[in-house]
Amino acid sequence: MAEKPMKDSRSLITELQNEIDRVIGPHLEGVEDFALVDFPNHSNVGDSAIWLGEETYLQKKLGRAPSYVCTYDTWSKEEFERAVPAGPILIHGGGNFGDLWPSHQEFRLRLLSEFPDRQIIQMPQTIHFSSAASLKRAADIINSHKKFRILVRDVQSLKIATKEFTAPVDLCPDMAFCLGAQSSPAAITRKLLLLLRTDHEKVERKGFPPLPNVAVVEDWLVEQRGLGKWLFVKALLETAPLVLKGRKPSGLDVRIRWFHLLASNRVARGMRQVGSSAYVITDRLHTHIFCVLLNVPHSVLDNNYGKISTFVDAWSKPFEKLSRPLSTSVAEALAKFLGSSAPRDQG
Known part of the structure; x- marks a missing residue:
C-alpha cells in the first residue's frame, strides 16, 4: 500500500476536525440539553486536552456548554435528571475504556446500567482489556443497552468493539484536535525534550542510552500546589455576574466553569512545556498531538500496549514533522534527533 502524502500541521488538523464533525455531528442533530461526564480531575495534561477539545467542538456545534458535568466520583443521578431531563449523556473520551483504569470503567458501566433507555455516546476512546472476564462483563452490560454508541480512536479498538459489542461503533480522531493549530506560548529554550510516561502505562526501558547534554527528561504530571482550590475561587467569582441576569449561580454553574478553568490551565502548561522545545521524543499520545x-x-515511542502506534497509523502518520518509521527505542529516537538538521528555529 502506498504511503499517504506528507501534510503540514494546519492541513492535517483541518482534515481531522472535518472527520470528527462528519462522524459525531449527525448524532447531535436536535440536541439541546446534554451531559458531558467523567471530567479528568487530575494533572495529566492529555486528558484535559481531550475535555477542552470536547467543549470546543460542542460549543461550536450546539452553541452551548453542557447542562451537566461531573467526575466519576461526584455523579448525582438526581442532579443529572434535573439538569438533563431527556438529552444524551456524552462520556469523556481518552484511553480508559477497559480494565487498566477501573474507576472510570466502572462509572461507564454504571451509567449504562442505570439508564438503559437514554442515548449515551462514548466519545473517542482507546479500548484495552487485559482480562477476558472483564471484557465479558463489559460486553454483557453494553449489549443490553439499545442506545449506546461507541467512538474509538484506532483500528485495533474498532476490531475489539465490533467483535465483542452489539452497539454501533465509529472510528473517530481524538477530540484534542478540536483545539486547532496553536502558536507556541513560550520561547524555544530547550533543544531536546524527552517527555516520557511515569505512570503504569510506561514501558520499562532497560539500558537507557547516554543522553546528550542538551536533553531534558520530564513527564507532565506535576502541577502547581493548590491549583484546584485557587481555580475554584476564580470560578465562584466568574459565575457571580449571573446575579445581574436575575438568577443565583448554582453549584452546577460553578462546577462547569471550574472544570473549564482546570482543563484550560493544564493544557496551557502542556503547551508551554512542548512549545519551548526544539525537538521532542515522547511515549505520550497527547504530547504527540500537541507536537502536531x-x-x-x-x-514517538509506544506505551505498554501499543496505543500510540495504532493511533498514528489511523490518523497522524502523514504529519511532515513526525520521524518515520516510528522508533522502537529511545536510542533509535535519539539517533533521529542527532541526524536532524535545525529542528526548530531558536531565534
Whole structure:
C-alpha cells in the first residue's frame, strides 16, 4: 500500500476536525440539553486536552456548554435528571475504556446500567482489556443497552468493539484536535525534550542510552500546589455576574466553569512545556498531538500496549514533522534527533 502524502500541521488538523464533525455531528442533530461526564480531575495534561477539545467542538456545534458535568466520583443521578431531563449523556473520551483504569470503567458501566433507555455516546476512546472476564462483563452490560454508541480512536479498538459489542461503533480522531493549530506560548529554550510516561502505562526501558547534554527528561504530571482550590475561587467569582441576569449561580454553574478553568490551565502548561522545545521524543499520545498542534518536530515511542502506534497509523502518520518509521527505542529516537538538521528555529 502506498504511503499517504506528507501534510503540514494546519492541513492535517483541518482534515481531522472535518472527520470528527462528519462522524459525531449527525448524532447531535436536535440536541439541546446534554451531559458531558467523567471530567479528568487530575494533572495529566492529555486528558484535559481531550475535555477542552470536547467543549470546543460542542460549543461550536450546539452553541452551548453542557447542562451537566461531573467526575466519576461526584455523579448525582438526581442532579443529572434535573439538569438533563431527556438529552444524551456524552462520556469523556481518552484511553480508559477497559480494565487498566477501573474507576472510570466502572462509572461507564454504571451509567449504562442505570439508564438503559437514554442515548449515551462514548466519545473517542482507546479500548484495552487485559482480562477476558472483564471484557465479558463489559460486553454483557453494553449489549443490553439499545442506545449506546461507541467512538474509538484506532483500528485495533474498532476490531475489539465490533467483535465483542452489539452497539454501533465509529472510528473517530481524538477530540484534542478540536483545539486547532496553536502558536507556541513560550520561547524555544530547550533543544531536546524527552517527555516520557511515569505512570503504569510506561514501558520499562532497560539500558537507557547516554543522553546528550542538551536533553531534558520530564513527564507532565506535576502541577502547581493548590491549583484546584485557587481555580475554584476564580470560578465562584466568574459565575457571580449571573446575579445581574436575575438568577443565583448554582453549584452546577460553578462546577462547569471550574472544570473549564482546570482543563484550560493544564493544557496551557502542556503547551508551554512542548512549545519551548526544539525537538521532542515522547511515549505520550497527547504530547504527540500537541507536537502536531504546535508544529514541532518529534519522534514517538509506544506505551505498554501499543496505543500510540495504532493511533498514528489511523490518523497522524502523514504529519511532515513526525520521524518515520516510528522508533522502537529511545536510542533509535535519539539517533533521529542527532541526524536532524535545525529542528526548530531558536531565534
